[in-house]
Amino acid sequence: xxxxxxxxxxxxxxxxxxxxxxxxxxxxxxxxxxxxxxxxxxxxxxxxxxxxxxxxxxxxxxxxxxxxxxxxxxxxx
Amino acid sequence: xxxxxxxxxxxxxxxxxxxxxxxxxxxxxxxxxxxxxxxxxxxxxxxxxxxxxxxxxxxxxxxxxxxxxxxxxxxxxxxxxxxxxxxxxxxxxxxxxxxxxxxxxxxxxxxxxxxxxxxxxxxxxxxxxxxxxxxxxxxxxxxxxxxxxxxxxxxxxxxxxxxxxxxxxxxxxxx
Numbered sequence: 001x002x003x004x005x006x007x008x009x010x011x012x013x014x015x016x017x018x019x020x021x022x023x024x025x026x027x028x029x030x031x032x033x034x035x036x037x038x039x040x041x042x043x044x045x046x047x048x049x050x051x052x053x054x055x056x057x058x059x060x061x062x063x064x065x066x067x068x069x070x071x072x073x074x075x076x077x
Numbered sequence: 078x079x080x081x082x083x084x085x086x087x088x089x090x091x092x093x094x095x096x097x098x099x100x101x102x103x104x105x106x107x108x109x110x111x112x113x114x115x116x117x118x119x120x121x122x123x124x125x126x127x128x129x130x131x132x133x134x135x136x137x138x139x140x141x142x143x144x145x146x147x148x149x150x151x152x153x154x155x156x157x158x159x160x161x162x163x164x165x166x167x168x169x170x171x172x173x174x175x176x177x178x179x180x181x182x183x184x185x186x187x188x189x190x191x192x193x194x195x196x197x198x199x200x201x202x203x204x205x206x207x208x209x210x211x212x213x214x215x216x217x218x219x220x221x222x223x224x225x226x227x228x229x230x231x232x233x234x235x236x237x238x239x240x241x242x243x244x245x246x247x248x249x250x251x252x
Contacts, residue, residue: 026125026131029125030124030126031125033118033122037115037117037119
């Protein structure tokens with residue numbers, strides 16, 4: 001991993017998803033820069049952004065982004 | 078008529094003007110420029126995907142056309158039909174990509190890639206055998222890059238369909 005890619009990864013957290021994407025070294029840095037832009041933009045509040053991400057994860061049936069211990073449809077009290 | 082007004086090239090910051098000079102003054106970029114906080118990073122991602130030597134242009138355009146077809150995205154289709162032809166795809170191969178994959182004979186690797194696109198876009202998952210065929214054909218690095226390309230154009234199609242972006246009259250993507 002290049003220094004830039006490593007710094008971008010550490011900035012977001014050493015998640016398995018980034019370790020998987022880093023297999024594609026030709027496009028990984030740009031992906032992380034795009035991700036940082038989306039996650040740090042001040043336009044949407046974090047609450048709204050996370051609502052969007054959770055709803056997308058639920059509709060895509062994506063366990064990685066959904067609370068993995070909660071059966072679908074997820075219900076948190 | 079696009080549901081969000083298009084920005085002008087002249088009002089863009091320098092990095093975006095340079096991006097449009099490199100890639101074309103597409104309605105897509107003029108639309109995304111309404112979200113300047115995310116566009117510059119997104120543009121770097123697109124530059125890396127389009128400049129990456131991992132896939133031939135022909136293979137990448139096959140993937141994009143298949144995604145565009147399955148997502149029902151006329152803007153993506155229109156921009157990439159010309160690129161697909163320039164990359165050497167025949168009308169029969171393009172028609173098969175936009176319909177019945179069995180209608181023509183794709184190479185084993187092309188078919189493995191197209192099967193990944195099809196299954197992922199329709200079911201949101203990949204069966205073990207579909208994944209294994211692509212992994213054998215491509216290896217881990219290229220398969221990961223393929224999945225990133227698919228997810229990029231899948232998401233882009235959602236955005237384009239939401240905005241009902243006007244198809245470009247003359248502007249074409251430069252790859």
